[in-house]
Amino acid sequence: MKRASLVLALALAAGFSAQSATAQTLKTIKDRGMVACGVSQGLPGFSAPDDKGNWTGIDVDVCRAVAAAIFNDPTKVKFLALSAKDRFTALQSGEIDLLSRNTTWTLSRDTTLGANFTGVTYYDGQGFMVRKSLKVNSALELNSASVCVQTGTTTEQNLADFFKSNNMKYEVVAFAGADETVKAYESGRCDAFTTDASGLYAYRLKMTNPADHVVLPEIISKEPLGPMVRHGDDQWFDLVKWVLFAMVDAEELGITQRNVDEMAKSDKPELKRVLGTDGNFGEQLGLTKDWVIRILKAVGNYGETFDRNVGAGSPLGIARGLNALWNKGGIQYAPPIR
Amino acid sequence: MSIGPRPPPRQLAAKLRRVLGGGAGWNGFFLQVLFVALLGWIAYDIVANVRSNLETQRIAAGFGFLTNNAGFDVNQSLIPYSQSDTYARVFVVGLLNTLLVAIIGIFFATLIGFLVALGRLSPNWLLARISGGYVELLRNIPLLFQILFWYLAVLGTLPPPRQSVSLFGAIFLSNRGLVVPTPIPTPGWEPVALALLIAIAASLMFRSYARRQLFQTGRLVTIWPYVVGLLIGLPLFASLIFGAPVSFEIPQLKGFNFAGGSRIIPELVALTLALSTYTGAFIAEVVRSGILAVHKGQMEAGSSLGLTRGATLRLIVVPQAMRVILPPLTNQYLNLTKNSSLAVAIGYPDLVSVFAGTSLNQTGQAIEIIGITMGVYLLISLVTSAMMSFYNWRIGRSMGA
Numbered sequence: 001m002k003r004a005s006l007v008l009a010l011a012l013a014a015g016f017s018a019q020s021a022t023a024q025t026l027k028t029i030k031d032r033g034m035v036a037c038g039v040s041q042g043l044p045g046f047s048a049p050d051d052k053g054n055w056t057g058i059d060v061d062v063c064r065a066v067a068a069a070i071f072n073d074p075t076k077v078k079f080l081a082l083s084a085k086d087r088f089t090a091l092q093s094g095e096i097d098l099l100s101r102n103t104t105w106t107l108s109r110d111t112t113l114g115a116n117f118t119g120v121t122y123y124d125g126q127g128f129m130v131r132k133s134l135k136v137n138s139a140l141e142l143n144s145a146s147v148c149v150q151t152g153t154t155t156e157q158n159l160a161d162f163f164k165s166n167n168m169k170y171e172v173v174a175f176a177g178a179d180e181t182v183k184a185y186e187s188g189r190c191d192a193f194t195t196d197a198s199g200l201y202a203y204r205l206k207m208t209n210p211a212d213h214v215v216l217p218e219i220i221s222k223e224p225l226g227p228m229v230r231h232g233d234d235q236w237f238d239l240v241k242w243v244l245f246a247m248v249d250a251e252e253l254g255i256t257q258r259n260v261d262e263m264a265k266s267d268k269p270e271l272k273r274v275l276g277t278d279g280n281f282g283e284q285l286g287l288t289k290d291w292v293i294r295i296l297k298a299v300g301n302y303g304e305t306f307d308r309n310v311g312a313g314s315p316l317g318i319a320r321g322l323n324a325l326w327n328k329g330g331i332q333y334a335p336p337i338r
Numbered sequence: 339m340s341i342g343p344r345p346p347p348r349q350l351a352a353k354l355r356r357v358l359g360g361g362a363g364w365n366g367f368f369l370q371v372l373f374v375a376l377l378g379w380i381a382y383d384i385v386a387n388v389r390s391n392l393e394t395q396r397i398a399a400g401f402g403f404l405t406n407n408a409g410f411d412v413n414q415s416l417i418p419y420s421q422s423d424t425y426a427r428v429f430v431v432g433l434l435n436t437l438l439v440a441i442i443g444i445f446f447a448t449l450i451g452f453l454v455a456l457g458r459l460s461p462n463w464l465l466a467r468i469s470g471g472y473v474e475l476l477r478n479i480p481l482l483f484q485i486l487f488w489y490l491a492v493l494g495t496l497p498p499p500r501q502s503v504s505l506f507g508a509i510f511l512s513n514r515g516l517v518v519p520t521p522i523p524t525p526g527w528e529p530v531a532l533a534l535l536i537a538i539a540a541s542l543m544f545r546s547y548a549r550r551q552l553f554q555t556g557r558l559v560t561i562w563p564y565v566v567g568l569l570i571g572l573p574l575f576a577s578l579i580f581g582a583p584v585s586f587e588i589p590q591l592k593g594f595n596f597a598g599g600s601r602i603i604p605e606l607v608a609l610t611l612a613l614s615t616y617t618g619a620f621i622a623e624v625v626r627s628g629i630l631a632v633h634k635g636q637m638e639a640g641s642s643l644g645l646t647r648g649a650t651l652r653l654i655v656v657p658q659a660m661r662v663i664l665p666p667l668t669n670q671y672l673n674l675t676k677n678s679s680l681a682v683a684i685g686y687p688d689l690v691s692v693f694a695g696t697s698l699n700q701t702g703q704a705i706e707i708i709g710i711t712m713g714v715y716l717l718i719s720l721v722t723s724a725m726m727s728f729y730n731w732r733i734g735r736s737m738g739a
Binding site (some may be wrong): 163 | 392394395396398409410411412439514597605683684696
């Protein structure tokens with residue numbers, strides 16, 4: 001009995017001494033056969049399950065693009081719905097490999113959280129939504145208002161900064177989940193609801209009377225939303241980064257989901273490099289030569305993903321704006337694949 | 339030479355061996371040392387492993403974040419707080435909010451619990467069935483749903499601030515909360531406060547005099563008219579001489595909300611309602627079992643002395659039942675305190691919501707923050723159960739147990 005407990009104790013100690021394998025994310029994913037992706041609990045246009053339980057959205061498409069690049073199968077993704085409160089802990093602990101959850105890129109998140117941002121999926125900004133019946137036309141008229149916000153987000157801090165720098169008072173009502181926040185706003189507990197502008201349009205769709213609510217014109221902050229991976233694994237970091245860049249580069253070069261096979265036969269040197277006919281760029285990332293073809297066949301290029309999820313082809317109908325390509329009036333710019 | 343019995347030899351070594359090793363002697367002692375060393379090694383290994391992992395991933399560690407600016411506002415704060423205060427102050431604000439809910443909740447839950455338990459034991463058939471129904475209903479529905487129900491019910495029935503219900507033009511009820519005038523102490527409030535303190539001291543002296551009279555001579559002295567007269571009359575008399583002790587700041591509707599006055603937010607009301615009614619149902623069962631544990635003969639003896647049912651319960655049965663009630667009652671108090679962490683679902687800024695929620699998310703230091711939060715809840719629970727143990731001891735002493 002005494003010997004057994006001693007052996008057990010030693011085994012426990014040995015187990016606890018094992019280091020976590022952070023530099024092997026790609027290998028772990030290949031062994032597992034799935035990419036573990038953290039998404040939101042239901043933000044239309046970014047990551048939301050439809051009534052059959054299939055996830056759609058621009059953040060979801062980034063995860064599917066990564067899965068397609070690795071496995072040639074965009075369905076090899078395991079989605080984990082995370083609230084704003086526990087998204088970072090899930091990434092830090094290794095529960096997910098990639099956090100694609102409309103998360104704003106800030107300095108403190110890049111450093112203290114032990115994570116890296118791999119790029120910007122969507123350039124956004126924070127705004128306010130109020131009921132039309134309040135007859136408010138600008139966020140500067142919101143002195144002494146009650147504002148509903150989701151807790152643990154940059155939104156809370158930007159809200160505090162905005163009201164302080166404009167010398168206005170306000171009451172903050174902070175909830176853990178996005179659904180409770182929206183419900184409280186709808187019930188009249190708050191005068192205004194604040195989150196990223198894209199979120200405002202998305203949540204307005206979910207309300208009982210979308211026409212009763214208006215989004216105020218002020219954008220009070222910069223919110224570059226992008227995917228996050230853990231510190232300590234440069235290969236995985238490069239892989240996810242270049243999957244997003246490939247989607248943007250493909251749009252720049254005019255390669256779409258439909259014409260990718262045709263473009264693969266082209267003689268143009270740039271197309272040959274991107275689509276894998278020339279060079280071994282895919283293998284340098286730990287993927288295959290046809291990695292961009294796989295991505296485009298699965299989700300299309302950046303423009304197609306945008307249109308399908310948040311743009312003209314979706315109920316949200318948000319204009320490209322800042323998210324257009326750099327040579328079309330926006331700031332989406334990807335380094336060249338060479 | 340004396341032939342009487344000698345005192346036994348000192349045997350210090352044997353006594354030491356007994357104390358240190360118990361029945362197993364020196365073997366037992368060495369095994370204990372070994373066990374403690376093993377535990378210490380495992381603990382050290384875990385801590386070292388965590389630290390090295392945090393360092394590899396370059397996640398910030400340490401408690402330095404407590405001096406950083408929080409950068410966000412909190413809805414309700416019992417101490418002055420602004421967004422430029424530190425995370426340490428956020429911690430104190432959240433802690434005070436949790437304690438506020440816990441204290442109010444415990445008070446009302448105990449009240450409801452005792453009333454419902456007595457109702458369930460009442461000979462009145464309808465009252466007993468209704469109390470029983472209350473207990474069964476509230477015990478079996480998860481607390482989170484009850485909290486959400488009360489919040490939506492409270493919010494749903496209240497009007498928006500521009501159409502708030504008002505009392506005397508100074509108290510307003512809307513879905514932003516209950517706004518009451520704030521008392522501001524005017525200069526010269528000290529005499530009135532002193533008069534109040536004197537009145538309280540005099541009432542306590544009256545009470546101990548009446549108890550002494552009761553236990554020594556059996557004479558029942560009614561003191562409540564004097565106590566009420568003192569508590570109201572003396573401060574009133576002082577304020578007549580020295581002037582009113584407070585002036586009131588009347589709230590006014592300005593723009594979206596009320597300016598001035600103090601506000602009780604609907605989240606606090608909903609949370610306290612839900613926690614009190616839910617825990618009250620459990621406390622009712624605890625009290626009922628305590629009362630049933632007292633021998634039926636006590637009740638019969640009381641009524642044979644000519645006491646009413648209420649007087650028997652109050653003076654004879656419940657004091658004896660308290661010994662059985664107090665330990666599980668402590669449990670329920672601790673449960674209520676811990677259940678208050680569900681406040682985050684309705685936006686009440688308690689400790690878990692502002693500290694283990696917002697602050698954790700912003701600083702990313704999950705281990706330190708969760709550790710502090712767990713430590714604080716443990717401390718609150720230990721203090722509560724210490725106070726209840728002390729109360730239990732006092733009752734046990736007066737019962738002659």
